[in-house]
Each structure stands twice: as C-alpha cells, then as structure tokens.
Amino acid sequence: MARGTRRRGARPGGSCGRPPGTIGPVELLPRPRREITPGAVHVPDWLGPEEQRALVEACRGWRGYRATRLPGGGVMSVRTVCLGWQWLPYRYSRTREDGSPVQPFPEWLADLGRRALAEANGRPADDYHPDVALVNYYDATAKMGMHQDKDERSPDPVVSLSLGDSCVFRFGNTEHRNRPYTDVELQSGDLFVFGGPARLAFHGVQKTLPGTADPALGLTGRLNLTLRVSGLAR
Ligand SMILES: O=C(O)CCC(=O)C(=O)O
Numbered sequence: 001m002a003r004g005t006r007r008r009g010a011r012p013g014g015s016c017g018r019p020p021g022t023i024g025p026v027e028l029l030p031r032p033r034r035e036i037t038p039g040a041v042h043v044p045d046w047l048g049p050e051e052q053r054a055l056v057e058a059c060r061g062w063r064g065y066r067a068t069r070l071p072g073g074g075v076m077s078v079r080t081v082c083l084g085w086q087w088l089p090y091r092y093s094r095t096r097e098d099g100s101p102v103q104p105f106p107e108w109l110a111d112l113g114r115r116a117l118a119e120a121n122g123r124p125a126d127d128y129h130p131d132v133a134l135v136n137y138y139d140a141t142a143k144m145g146m147h148q149d150k151d152e153r154s155p156d157p158v159v160s161l162s163l164g165d166s167c168v169f170r171f172g173n174t175e176h177r178n179r180p181y182t183d184v185e186l187q188s189g190d191l192f193v194f195g196g197p198a199r200l201a202f203h204g205v206q207k208t209l210p211g212t213a214d215p216a217l218g219l220t221g222r223l224n225l226t227l228r229v230s231g232l233a234r
C-alpha cells in the first residue's frame with residue numbers, strides 16, 4: 001500500500017473488529033496535496049520514514065528545549081529550541097535568554113528547506129535561504145494559540161515540517177484570529193508552506209492527537225520545525 005493511504009498505526013485490513021480483508025473508510029481516505037488558501041500548501045507525507053527518523057535524531061541532538069516566557073507573564077506549553085537566531089517574543093536575538101550562543105543553523109537544513117519549498121511551489125527554490133529554525137516539542141497537552149509569524153524582516157515563506165503525533169493545525173486569514181480558517185490534520189512527515197498572500201496569516205495548533213505517531217519513529221509527542229528567513233544581517 002502506498003504511503004499516505006492509511007493512518008499511521010492502523011493495520012491494513014480488519015482493524016476495529018471488521019472482518020479480515022475489509023478496510024474501513026477512514027484508512028482509505030487519500031490525503032491529496034492541497035492549497036489551503038492562496039500561498040498556503042499542505043503536502044502530506046513529504047518526508048519518508050527514513051528522513052523522518054533522521055530529522056528526529058537531529059532534533060534530539062539540539063540542546064536546551066525550553067518553554068518560552070511571554071511578556072504578558074504567560075508561559076508557552078511547547079518547548080522550543082532555536083537555531084541560527086533566538087526567537088524572543090517578539091524579536092530575534094543573537095543570544096539565548098541566558099546569554100549563551102544560539103546553535104548554528106546547519107546547511108543541510110537550508111537544503112531541506114529549498115527542497116521543501118520547491119516541492120510545495122512546483123518550481124526550483126534555489127534563492128530560498130532560511131537562516132532560522134524554531135523547533136517545537138509538543139507533549140500530549142501542548143498547543144499553540146493563533147498567532148502570526150511576523151518577527152522576520154523578510155517576506156520569504158515559512159516551511160513547516162511535522163514529526164511524531166498528528167495535530168490539528170488551524171490556518172486562518174491575515175486579518176484576525178477568527179473565521180474564516182481551515183483545520184488541517186498534520187501528520188508525521190507532512191510539509192506545510194505558507195508564503196505570498198498567506199505569509200502573515202494567523203495560525204495555531206489546537207491540539208495534538210496523542211498516540212498517533214508510528215512507534216517505529218521512536219518519538220513520544222510531536223515535533224515541528226519551522227524554517228524562516230530572518231532578513232537580519234549576521
Ligand atoms: O507546530 C506547528 O505546526 C506550528 C508552529 C508555529 O506556528 C510556530 O512555531 O510559529
């Protein structure tokens with residue numbers, strides 16, 4: 001069976017008490033690539049199992065996942081590590097909150113970002129040079145409120161890669177946090193790109209779907225990487 005035609009963890013044929021050999025309608029639902037709004041593209045199953053595993057390993061290697069404190073006194077429920085530049089709400093800094101240096105943004109990740117953007121846009125993306133990544137870890141209860149990614153000074157697209165548990169990703173409009181929006185299930189290996197007229201759209205993670213990750217990935221919870229172009233000079 002081709003990748004993406006059934007849910008992670010679902011057995012081909014005969015789960016949920018159905019007779020062997022029958023496949024439930026949920027497992028058969030195809031997940032086609034889809035433009036959610038102009039400039040926002042969801043590409044299901046873009047990363048295969050091996051690439052997902054390698055990216056999870058890379059995420060394990062980065063040190064210092066922390067819950068970000070917001071100026072209003074709140075603390076985010078996701079734990080984040082930044083590469084290239086440190087995102088401090090609401091700006092980018094060369095150093096982390098404790099003054100320590102930010103881990104470098106690796107060239108292989110920029111290459112992956114160019115490949116991702118080329119896939120989403122259907123044309124080469126050689127002029128895309130992401131220099132920031134926010135790597136977010138979601139445990140079973142973490143979520144992220146509706147927000148815009150607007151601390152970058154470049155209009156270049158955001159490339160988002162998801163690993164592990166699925167989530168309900170809400171993608172909205174550029175005006176406000178409310179409707180119209182579309183809820184998209186992001187699964188492990190999915191690519192989501194937002195650029196052009198969708199670059200400043202509000203978006204957020206309503207919830208994760210604990211236990212939906214393929215156990216073979218060896219990840220409890222969800223990781224999301226967003227690659228961005230800071231527009232800042234080093
Ligand atoms: O986890 C996600 O899918 C989205 C993350 C996000 O919006 C962000 O880091 O700004």
Ligand SMILES: [Fe+2]
Nearest residue numbers: 147148149203
């Ligand atoms: Fe965001």
